[in-house]
Amino acid sequence: MSVNEAAPMVELDGVAKKFPNGRNVLDPLALEIEKGEFVTLIGPSGCGKSTLLKLISGLIPPSQGQIRIDGLTPKNAREMVSYVFQDPTLLPWRTVLQNVCLGLELENVAKVRQLKRAEALLSLAGLEQVAAAYPRELSGGMKMRVSIARALATNPKLLLMDEPFAALDQMTRDRFNEEILRLRAEQKWTAVFVTHSVSEAVFLSTRIVVLAPNPGRIHATFPVDLPTVRTAALRTEPEFDVLAAKVSHSLREALAQ
Protein backbone atom coordinates (compact mmCIF):
# COMPACT_ATOMS: atom_id res chain seq x y z
CA MET A 1 0.00 0.00 0.00
CA SER A 2 3.00 2.30 0.39
CA VAL A 3 3.11 5.22 -1.96
CA ASN A 4 6.78 4.56 -2.33
CA GLU A 5 8.42 1.45 -0.90
CA ALA A 6 11.78 3.17 -0.74
CA ALA A 7 10.52 6.28 1.03
CA PRO A 8 11.32 6.47 4.72
CA MET A 9 8.34 6.31 7.08
CA VAL A 10 9.22 9.70 8.54
CA GLU A 11 11.52 12.26 6.98
CA LEU A 12 12.33 15.57 8.66
CA ASP A 13 14.43 17.94 6.63
CA GLY A 14 15.64 21.15 8.26
CA VAL A 15 12.53 21.26 10.42
CA ALA A 16 12.37 24.04 13.02
CA LYS A 17 9.62 25.39 15.22
CA LYS A 18 9.26 28.85 16.65
CA PHE A 19 6.25 29.71 18.78
CA PRO A 20 4.28 32.90 18.05
CA ASN A 21 5.89 34.54 21.10
CA GLY A 22 9.23 34.23 19.29
CA ARG A 23 10.61 31.44 21.48
CA ASN A 24 12.67 28.86 19.58
CA VAL A 25 11.31 25.45 20.50
CA LEU A 26 13.24 23.43 17.95
CA ASP A 27 16.38 24.35 16.05
CA PRO A 28 16.52 23.10 12.46
CA LEU A 29 17.01 19.35 12.58
CA ALA A 30 17.10 16.40 10.23
CA LEU A 31 15.82 12.95 11.11
CA GLU A 32 14.93 9.92 9.03
CA ILE A 33 12.97 6.99 10.37
CA GLU A 34 12.85 3.85 8.26
CA LYS A 35 9.84 1.56 8.04
CA GLY A 36 9.78 -0.92 10.88
CA GLU A 37 11.88 1.15 13.26
CA PHE A 38 10.94 1.92 16.86
CA VAL A 39 12.48 5.30 17.56
CA THR A 40 12.36 6.82 21.02
CA LEU A 41 12.79 10.53 21.61
CA ILE A 42 14.16 11.15 25.07
CA GLY A 43 15.25 14.35 26.74
CA PRO A 44 14.70 16.74 29.62
CA SER A 45 11.66 19.02 29.78
CA GLY A 46 11.77 21.82 27.26
CA CYS A 47 13.68 19.85 24.62
CA GLY A 48 10.69 19.92 22.29
CA LYS A 49 10.05 16.17 22.10
CA SER A 50 6.28 16.53 22.29
CA THR A 51 6.45 19.38 19.80
CA LEU A 52 8.38 17.13 17.45
CA LEU A 53 5.65 14.50 17.70
CA LYS A 54 2.96 17.12 17.04
CA LEU A 55 4.91 18.25 13.96
CA ILE A 56 5.10 14.71 12.61
CA SER A 57 1.35 14.29 13.16
CA GLY A 58 0.64 17.54 11.32
CA LEU A 59 -1.31 18.92 14.27
CA ILE A 60 1.01 21.93 14.20
CA PRO A 61 2.92 23.22 11.16
CA PRO A 62 6.71 23.69 11.18
CA SER A 63 8.12 27.23 11.02
CA GLN A 64 10.55 26.03 8.39
CA GLY A 65 11.70 22.82 6.74
CA GLN A 66 9.82 19.90 5.27
CA ILE A 67 8.12 16.88 6.79
CA ARG A 68 7.25 13.76 4.78
CA ILE A 69 5.37 10.73 6.04
CA ASP A 70 5.87 7.84 3.62
CA GLY A 71 6.36 10.46 0.93
CA LEU A 72 3.18 12.39 1.84
CA THR A 73 2.54 15.57 3.78
CA PRO A 74 1.59 14.90 7.42
CA LYS A 75 -2.01 15.97 6.83
CA ASN A 76 -2.44 13.72 3.82
CA ALA A 77 -0.82 10.84 5.67
CA ARG A 78 -3.19 10.91 8.62
CA GLU A 79 -5.10 7.86 7.50
CA MET A 80 -2.07 5.71 8.23
CA VAL A 81 -1.05 7.48 11.45
CA SER A 82 -2.41 7.00 14.97
CA TYR A 83 -1.61 9.11 18.00
CA VAL A 84 -1.55 7.95 21.61
CA PHE A 85 -1.71 10.85 24.03
CA GLN A 86 -0.26 11.22 27.49
CA ASP A 87 -3.76 10.96 28.93
CA PRO A 88 -6.04 8.16 27.74
CA THR A 89 -8.35 10.84 26.21
CA LEU A 90 -11.35 8.53 26.03
CA LEU A 91 -14.84 9.82 25.36
CA PRO A 92 -16.50 9.41 28.78
CA TRP A 93 -19.99 9.01 27.30
CA ARG A 94 -18.96 6.00 25.25
CA THR A 95 -18.38 2.43 26.36
CA VAL A 96 -14.99 0.80 25.87
CA LEU A 97 -16.17 -0.90 22.68
CA GLN A 98 -17.60 2.35 21.30
CA ASN A 99 -14.36 4.16 22.16
CA VAL A 100 -12.30 1.61 20.28
CA CYS A 101 -14.64 2.03 17.30
CA LEU A 102 -14.20 5.82 17.24
CA GLY A 103 -11.42 6.08 14.67
CA LEU A 104 -13.10 3.65 12.28
CA GLU A 105 -16.39 5.44 12.76
CA LEU A 106 -14.84 8.83 11.92
CA GLU A 107 -13.33 7.27 8.83
CA ASN A 108 -16.81 6.02 7.85
CA VAL A 109 -15.98 2.33 7.93
CA ALA A 110 -19.08 0.12 7.73
CA LYS A 111 -20.59 -0.73 11.12
CA VAL A 112 -20.12 -4.49 10.77
CA ARG A 113 -16.45 -4.12 9.95
CA GLN A 114 -15.99 -1.63 12.78
CA LEU A 115 -17.31 -4.12 15.31
CA LYS A 116 -15.30 -7.00 13.90
CA ARG A 117 -12.09 -4.99 14.02
CA ALA A 118 -12.82 -3.51 17.47
CA GLU A 119 -13.62 -6.91 18.95
CA ALA A 120 -10.40 -8.37 17.58
CA LEU A 121 -8.43 -5.55 19.24
CA LEU A 122 -10.28 -5.85 22.52
CA SER A 123 -9.26 -9.47 22.75
CA LEU A 124 -5.71 -8.64 21.69
CA ALA A 125 -5.51 -6.02 24.45
CA GLY A 126 -7.25 -8.22 27.04
CA LEU A 127 -10.29 -6.00 27.27
CA GLU A 128 -13.17 -8.36 26.36
CA GLN A 129 -14.43 -8.37 29.95
CA VAL A 130 -14.91 -4.59 30.06
CA ALA A 131 -16.21 -3.99 26.52
CA ALA A 132 -19.51 -2.63 27.86
CA ALA A 133 -17.99 -0.59 30.72
CA TYR A 134 -17.65 3.19 30.73
CA PRO A 135 -14.22 4.82 31.16
CA ARG A 136 -15.01 6.11 34.67
CA GLU A 137 -15.37 2.52 35.82
CA LEU A 138 -11.81 1.63 34.74
CA SER A 139 -8.40 2.00 36.40
CA GLY A 140 -5.74 4.24 34.85
CA GLY A 141 -3.95 1.26 33.34
CA MET A 142 -7.11 -0.13 31.78
CA LYS A 143 -7.95 3.26 30.30
CA MET A 144 -4.53 3.43 28.67
CA ARG A 145 -5.08 -0.08 27.31
CA VAL A 146 -8.32 1.13 25.68
CA SER A 147 -6.50 4.18 24.32
CA ILE A 148 -3.88 1.97 22.66
CA ALA A 149 -6.49 -0.44 21.32
CA ARG A 150 -8.33 2.54 19.81
CA ALA A 151 -5.12 3.79 18.16
CA LEU A 152 -4.41 0.36 16.68
CA ALA A 153 -7.98 -0.22 15.50
CA THR A 154 -7.48 1.90 12.39
CA ASN A 155 -4.58 -0.32 11.39
CA PRO A 156 -1.91 2.42 11.41
CA LYS A 157 1.45 2.14 9.72
CA LEU A 158 2.92 4.78 12.00
CA LEU A 159 2.15 5.00 15.70
CA LEU A 160 3.02 8.20 17.56
CA MET A 161 3.10 7.89 21.33
CA ASP A 162 3.57 10.82 23.70
CA GLU A 163 4.64 9.46 27.11
CA PRO A 164 1.68 7.07 27.17
CA PHE A 165 2.80 5.24 30.31
CA ALA A 166 4.06 8.19 32.36
CA ALA A 167 1.11 8.08 34.75
CA LEU A 168 1.33 4.33 35.45
CA ASP A 169 3.19 2.64 38.29
CA GLN A 170 6.49 0.92 37.51
CA MET A 171 5.15 -2.63 37.42
CA THR A 172 2.22 -1.80 35.16
CA ARG A 173 4.56 0.20 32.98
CA ASP A 174 6.98 -2.71 32.54
CA ARG A 175 4.11 -5.00 31.60
CA PHE A 176 2.80 -2.46 29.10
CA ASN A 177 6.26 -2.20 27.55
CA GLU A 178 6.33 -5.95 27.00
CA GLU A 179 2.83 -5.89 25.54
CA ILE A 180 3.52 -3.02 23.20
CA LEU A 181 6.40 -5.05 21.73
CA ARG A 182 4.14 -8.08 21.38
CA LEU A 183 1.53 -5.97 19.54
CA ARG A 184 4.23 -4.51 17.30
CA ALA A 185 5.55 -7.96 16.44
CA GLU A 186 2.06 -8.94 15.33
CA GLN A 187 1.13 -5.77 13.48
CA LYS A 188 4.44 -4.41 12.22
CA TRP A 189 3.89 -0.69 12.59
CA THR A 190 6.63 1.90 12.82
CA ALA A 191 6.75 3.80 16.11
CA VAL A 192 7.89 7.18 17.35
CA PHE A 193 7.82 7.13 21.12
CA VAL A 194 8.40 9.95 23.60
CA THR A 195 9.47 9.18 27.16
CA HIS A 196 11.38 10.41 30.21
CA SER A 197 12.43 6.92 31.20
CA VAL A 198 15.80 5.59 30.05
CA SER A 199 15.01 1.94 30.78
CA GLU A 200 11.74 2.20 28.88
CA ALA A 201 13.62 3.72 25.93
CA VAL A 202 16.26 0.98 25.90
CA PHE A 203 13.73 -1.80 26.30
CA LEU A 204 11.44 -0.67 23.50
CA SER A 205 13.58 0.96 20.84
CA THR A 206 15.61 0.06 17.83
CA ARG A 207 17.07 3.57 18.01
CA ILE A 208 17.20 6.22 20.73
CA VAL A 209 17.42 9.92 19.93
CA VAL A 210 18.59 12.08 22.83
CA LEU A 211 17.41 15.68 22.61
CA ALA A 212 18.94 18.72 24.31
CA PRO A 213 16.83 21.63 25.55
CA ASN A 214 16.61 25.41 24.95
CA PRO A 215 16.26 25.36 22.02
CA GLY A 216 15.45 21.72 21.27
CA ARG A 217 17.99 19.91 19.10
CA ILE A 218 19.39 16.40 18.57
CA HIS A 219 22.21 15.75 21.00
CA ALA A 220 23.07 12.13 20.24
CA THR A 221 21.68 9.01 18.60
CA PHE A 222 22.08 5.45 19.89
CA PRO A 223 21.27 2.37 17.84
CA VAL A 224 19.95 -0.38 20.10
CA ASP A 225 21.65 -3.67 19.22
CA LEU A 226 19.55 -5.91 21.40
CA PRO A 227 17.69 -9.00 20.17
CA THR A 228 14.49 -8.29 18.25
CA VAL A 229 12.52 -10.60 20.49
CA ARG A 230 12.65 -9.05 23.93
CA THR A 231 11.31 -10.38 27.19
CA ALA A 232 11.27 -9.12 30.76
CA ALA A 233 14.54 -10.97 31.37
CA LEU A 234 16.35 -8.54 29.07
CA ARG A 235 16.20 -5.87 31.77
CA THR A 236 18.70 -7.84 33.87
CA GLU A 237 21.17 -8.49 31.03
CA PRO A 238 24.55 -6.69 31.22
CA GLU A 239 24.28 -5.16 27.72
CA PHE A 240 20.96 -3.61 28.72
CA ASP A 241 22.65 -1.88 31.68
CA VAL A 242 25.60 -0.76 29.56
CA LEU A 243 23.38 0.93 27.01
CA ALA A 244 21.14 2.43 29.72
CA ALA A 245 24.22 3.90 31.38
CA LYS A 246 25.41 5.39 28.08
CA VAL A 247 22.03 6.99 27.41
CA SER A 248 21.81 8.35 30.96
CA HIS A 249 25.26 9.86 30.61
CA SER A 250 24.32 11.47 27.31
CA LEU A 251 21.16 12.89 28.90
CA ARG A 252 23.20 14.51 31.66
CA GLU A 253 25.50 16.01 29.03
CA ALA A 254 22.52 17.35 27.10
CA LEU A 255 21.17 18.99 30.22
CA ALA A 256 24.56 20.46 31.23
CA GLN A 257 25.13 22.28 27.94
Place this chain on the structure above:
Amino acid sequence: MKRRFAAIANALVVFAALLLLWQLVIWIFRVAPFLLPSPAAVGTAMVKKFPLLLRALSITAMEAAGGLLGSIIVGVSAALLFAQSRWVRRMFYPYTLLLQTVPIIAISPLILLWVGAGMPAVTLIAFIISLAPIIANVTQGLISADENLVDLFLMHNASAVQMLFKLRLPHSVPSLFVGIRIASGLAVIGAITGELYAGSARVGEGGLGYSIFYASSQLQTDYLFALVAATTVLGFGFVFIVMFLEWYFLHRWHESARTPDAG
Protein backbone atom coordinates in the same frame (compact mmCIF):
# COMPACT_ATOMS: atom_id res chain seq x y z
CA MET B 1 -33.25 2.74 51.37
CA LYS B 2 -33.73 2.74 55.14
CA ARG B 3 -31.85 5.99 55.44
CA ARG B 4 -34.02 7.63 52.83
CA PHE B 5 -37.19 6.65 54.68
CA ALA B 6 -35.70 8.05 57.88
CA ALA B 7 -34.96 11.35 56.10
CA ILE B 8 -38.52 11.58 54.80
CA ALA B 9 -39.91 10.70 58.27
CA ASN B 10 -37.78 13.46 59.86
CA ALA B 11 -39.04 16.03 57.39
CA LEU B 12 -42.64 14.95 58.01
CA VAL B 13 -42.21 15.29 61.78
CA VAL B 14 -40.98 18.89 61.33
CA PHE B 15 -43.92 19.58 59.02
CA ALA B 16 -46.43 18.24 61.56
CA ALA B 17 -44.79 20.29 64.34
CA LEU B 18 -45.05 23.45 62.24
CA LEU B 19 -48.75 22.80 61.57
CA LEU B 20 -49.34 22.30 65.28
CA LEU B 21 -47.50 25.52 66.15
CA TRP B 22 -49.52 27.37 63.53
CA GLN B 23 -52.80 26.05 64.98
CA LEU B 24 -51.66 26.94 68.54
CA VAL B 25 -50.85 30.52 67.55
CA ILE B 26 -54.34 30.92 66.13
CA TRP B 27 -55.98 29.47 69.25
CA ILE B 28 -53.92 31.46 71.74
CA PHE B 29 -53.85 34.86 70.01
CA ARG B 30 -57.30 34.55 68.36
CA VAL B 31 -55.96 35.68 64.97
CA ALA B 32 -58.61 36.80 62.48
CA PRO B 33 -59.08 34.20 59.69
CA PHE B 34 -58.51 36.80 56.93
CA LEU B 35 -55.04 37.52 58.40
CA LEU B 36 -54.04 33.93 59.12
CA PRO B 37 -56.46 31.07 58.43
CA SER B 38 -56.05 27.86 60.39
CA PRO B 39 -54.39 24.83 58.76
CA ALA B 40 -57.77 23.15 58.79
CA ALA B 41 -59.35 26.07 56.92
CA VAL B 42 -56.59 25.95 54.31
CA GLY B 43 -57.16 22.22 53.98
CA THR B 44 -60.86 22.74 53.52
CA ALA B 45 -60.26 25.44 50.90
CA MET B 46 -57.95 23.05 49.07
CA VAL B 47 -60.57 20.32 48.97
CA LYS B 48 -63.51 22.57 48.18
CA LYS B 49 -61.76 24.47 45.40
CA PHE B 50 -59.74 21.53 44.16
CA PRO B 51 -60.92 21.67 40.52
CA LEU B 52 -60.16 25.41 40.36
CA LEU B 53 -56.80 24.91 42.02
CA LEU B 54 -55.86 22.08 39.70
CA ARG B 55 -56.91 24.14 36.69
CA ALA B 56 -54.78 27.10 37.83
CA LEU B 57 -51.86 24.78 38.55
CA SER B 58 -52.01 23.10 35.16
CA ILE B 59 -52.22 26.46 33.35
CA THR B 60 -49.12 27.77 35.12
CA ALA B 61 -47.35 24.45 34.63
CA MET B 62 -48.04 24.61 30.88
CA GLU B 63 -46.80 28.20 30.68
CA ALA B 64 -43.63 27.42 32.61
CA ALA B 65 -42.99 24.21 30.66
CA GLY B 66 -43.64 25.98 27.34
CA GLY B 67 -41.26 28.79 28.29
CA LEU B 68 -38.60 26.34 29.43
CA LEU B 69 -38.92 24.18 26.32
CA GLY B 70 -38.66 27.31 24.17
CA SER B 71 -35.56 28.50 25.99
CA ILE B 72 -33.96 25.05 25.65
CA ILE B 73 -34.57 25.01 21.88
CA VAL B 74 -33.58 28.64 21.29
CA GLY B 75 -30.80 28.51 23.88
CA VAL B 76 -29.12 25.44 22.39
CA SER B 77 -29.44 26.89 18.87
CA ALA B 78 -27.91 30.19 20.01
CA ALA B 79 -25.12 28.33 21.80
CA LEU B 80 -24.36 26.36 18.61
CA LEU B 81 -23.99 29.67 16.82
CA PHE B 82 -21.85 31.16 19.60
CA ALA B 83 -19.57 28.13 19.60
CA GLN B 84 -18.60 28.74 15.98
CA SER B 85 -16.14 31.56 16.61
CA ARG B 86 -14.86 33.99 19.15
CA TRP B 87 -16.04 36.85 16.95
CA VAL B 88 -19.64 35.69 17.02
CA ARG B 89 -19.41 35.41 20.79
CA ARG B 90 -17.95 38.90 21.14
CA MET B 91 -20.72 40.34 19.01
CA PHE B 92 -23.70 38.64 20.61
CA TYR B 93 -22.74 37.56 24.10
CA PRO B 94 -23.35 40.97 25.74
CA TYR B 95 -27.00 40.70 24.73
CA THR B 96 -27.49 37.50 26.69
CA LEU B 97 -26.26 39.42 29.73
CA LEU B 98 -28.94 41.96 28.92
CA LEU B 99 -31.48 39.13 29.01
CA GLN B 100 -30.26 38.23 32.44
CA THR B 101 -30.27 41.72 33.91
CA VAL B 102 -33.45 43.26 32.52
CA PRO B 103 -36.13 43.15 35.26
CA ILE B 104 -39.04 41.13 33.94
CA ILE B 105 -41.44 43.56 35.65
CA ALA B 106 -40.09 46.34 33.45
CA ILE B 107 -40.81 44.57 30.17
CA SER B 108 -44.09 42.91 31.12
CA PRO B 109 -46.16 45.98 30.13
CA LEU B 110 -44.54 45.87 26.69
CA ILE B 111 -45.32 42.22 26.25
CA LEU B 112 -48.88 42.86 27.39
CA LEU B 113 -49.08 45.62 24.80
CA TRP B 114 -47.73 43.48 21.99
CA VAL B 115 -49.11 40.04 22.70
CA GLY B 116 -52.16 40.79 24.85
CA ALA B 117 -53.02 39.15 28.16
CA GLY B 118 -53.16 35.38 28.30
CA MET B 119 -51.09 32.23 28.11
CA PRO B 120 -48.93 33.24 25.13
CA ALA B 121 -47.78 36.40 26.92
CA VAL B 122 -46.99 34.55 30.14
CA THR B 123 -45.20 31.77 28.28
CA LEU B 124 -43.12 34.43 26.52
CA ILE B 125 -42.16 35.94 29.90
CA ALA B 126 -41.19 32.52 31.27
CA PHE B 127 -39.15 31.98 28.10
CA ILE B 128 -37.28 35.29 28.32
CA ILE B 129 -36.43 34.89 31.98
CA SER B 130 -35.10 31.32 31.57
CA LEU B 131 -33.13 31.75 28.34
CA ALA B 132 -29.81 33.21 29.53
CA PRO B 133 -28.60 30.32 31.74
CA ILE B 134 -29.17 27.84 28.90
CA ILE B 135 -27.18 29.90 26.40
CA ALA B 136 -24.36 30.57 28.85
CA ASN B 137 -23.97 26.98 30.04
CA VAL B 138 -24.31 25.23 26.70
CA THR B 139 -21.89 27.66 25.02
CA GLN B 140 -19.37 26.97 27.76
CA GLY B 141 -19.89 23.22 27.35
CA LEU B 142 -19.47 23.36 23.57
CA ILE B 143 -16.23 25.34 23.57
CA SER B 144 -14.55 23.60 26.50
CA ALA B 145 -13.96 20.15 24.98
CA ASP B 146 -10.50 18.77 25.86
CA GLU B 147 -7.80 19.95 23.41
CA ASN B 148 -6.39 16.43 23.15
CA LEU B 149 -9.79 15.07 22.15
CA VAL B 150 -10.03 17.74 19.46
CA ASP B 151 -6.56 16.68 18.26
CA LEU B 152 -7.65 13.05 18.28
CA PHE B 153 -10.61 13.89 16.06
CA LEU B 154 -8.36 15.89 13.75
CA MET B 155 -5.96 12.95 13.49
CA HIS B 156 -8.83 10.86 12.15
CA ASN B 157 -9.77 13.54 9.61
CA ALA B 158 -13.07 14.22 11.39
CA SER B 159 -15.42 16.58 9.54
CA ALA B 160 -16.90 19.66 11.22
CA VAL B 161 -20.21 17.81 11.50
CA GLN B 162 -18.57 14.80 13.19
CA MET B 163 -16.67 17.14 15.51
CA LEU B 164 -19.96 18.74 16.52
CA PHE B 165 -22.16 15.67 16.91
CA LYS B 166 -19.64 13.17 18.21
CA LEU B 167 -17.54 15.47 20.40
CA ARG B 168 -18.82 18.95 21.23
CA LEU B 169 -22.53 18.21 21.67
CA PRO B 170 -22.16 15.12 23.89
CA HIS B 171 -19.48 16.96 25.87
CA SER B 172 -21.91 19.83 26.53
CA VAL B 173 -24.76 17.67 27.86
CA PRO B 174 -23.74 17.97 31.55
CA SER B 175 -23.53 21.76 31.14
CA LEU B 176 -26.90 21.73 29.41
CA PHE B 177 -28.42 20.10 32.48
CA VAL B 178 -26.81 22.66 34.79
CA GLY B 179 -28.46 25.30 32.61
CA ILE B 180 -31.83 23.53 32.60
CA ARG B 181 -31.76 23.16 36.37
CA ILE B 182 -31.33 26.91 36.83
CA ALA B 183 -33.74 27.74 34.00
CA SER B 184 -36.53 25.48 35.30
CA GLY B 185 -36.70 27.40 38.57
CA LEU B 186 -36.66 30.70 36.72
CA ALA B 187 -39.37 29.55 34.29
CA VAL B 188 -41.74 28.73 37.17
CA ILE B 189 -41.06 32.09 38.85
CA GLY B 190 -41.41 33.81 35.48
CA ALA B 191 -44.78 32.16 34.81
CA ILE B 192 -46.18 33.08 38.23
CA THR B 193 -44.98 36.71 38.23
CA GLY B 194 -45.86 36.99 34.55
CA GLU B 195 -49.45 36.09 35.35
CA LEU B 196 -49.65 38.97 37.83
CA TYR B 197 -49.07 41.36 34.95
CA ALA B 198 -50.17 39.56 31.83
CA GLY B 199 -52.35 36.67 33.00
CA SER B 200 -55.78 36.18 31.48
CA ALA B 201 -58.63 37.58 33.56
CA ARG B 202 -61.27 35.40 31.95
CA VAL B 203 -63.06 32.87 34.14
CA GLY B 204 -61.22 29.57 34.26
CA GLU B 205 -58.17 30.85 32.37
CA GLY B 206 -56.17 32.36 35.20
CA GLY B 207 -53.13 30.49 36.43
CA LEU B 208 -51.66 30.42 39.94
CA GLY B 209 -50.22 33.93 39.79
CA TYR B 210 -53.45 35.45 38.61
CA SER B 211 -55.46 33.43 41.17
CA ILE B 212 -53.15 34.61 43.98
CA PHE B 213 -53.75 38.19 42.92
CA TYR B 214 -57.51 37.60 42.77
CA ALA B 215 -57.75 35.69 46.07
CA SER B 216 -55.82 38.39 47.92
CA SER B 217 -58.04 41.15 46.55
CA GLN B 218 -61.08 39.18 47.76
CA LEU B 219 -59.47 38.49 51.17
CA GLN B 220 -59.89 34.73 50.54
CA THR B 221 -56.82 34.13 52.65
CA ASP B 222 -57.45 30.40 53.09
CA TYR B 223 -57.53 29.89 49.31
CA LEU B 224 -54.48 32.17 48.98
CA PHE B 225 -52.55 29.79 51.25
CA ALA B 226 -53.71 26.85 49.19
CA LEU B 227 -52.47 28.58 46.03
CA VAL B 228 -49.08 29.32 47.58
CA ALA B 229 -48.82 25.65 48.51
CA ALA B 230 -49.61 24.78 44.90
CA THR B 231 -46.77 27.02 43.60
CA THR B 232 -44.40 25.14 45.89
CA VAL B 233 -45.64 21.82 44.52
CA LEU B 234 -45.13 23.12 40.99
CA GLY B 235 -41.56 24.28 41.72
CA PHE B 236 -40.71 20.94 43.34
CA GLY B 237 -42.26 19.06 40.43
CA PHE B 238 -40.04 20.86 37.92
CA VAL B 239 -36.88 20.38 39.95
CA PHE B 240 -37.69 16.72 40.47
CA ILE B 241 -38.35 16.03 36.77
CA VAL B 242 -35.15 17.81 35.71
CA MET B 243 -33.11 15.96 38.33
CA PHE B 244 -34.54 12.65 37.20
CA LEU B 245 -33.76 13.37 33.54
CA GLU B 246 -30.23 14.45 34.48
CA TRP B 247 -29.68 11.28 36.43
CA TYR B 248 -31.17 9.17 33.64
CA PHE B 249 -28.93 10.60 30.94
CA LEU B 250 -25.70 11.09 32.87
CA HIS B 251 -25.38 8.59 35.70
CA ARG B 252 -23.53 5.99 33.67
CA TRP B 253 -20.66 8.19 32.57
CA HIS B 254 -20.56 11.53 34.35
CA GLU B 255 -19.14 12.07 37.84
CA SER B 256 -21.41 14.99 38.70
CA ALA B 257 -24.61 13.00 38.19
CA ARG B 258 -25.41 11.73 41.63
CA THR B 259 -27.96 9.06 42.25
CA PRO B 260 -31.10 10.44 43.90
CA ASP B 261 -29.99 8.37 46.89
CA ALA B 262 -26.86 10.40 47.51
CA GLY B 263 -28.67 13.73 47.23
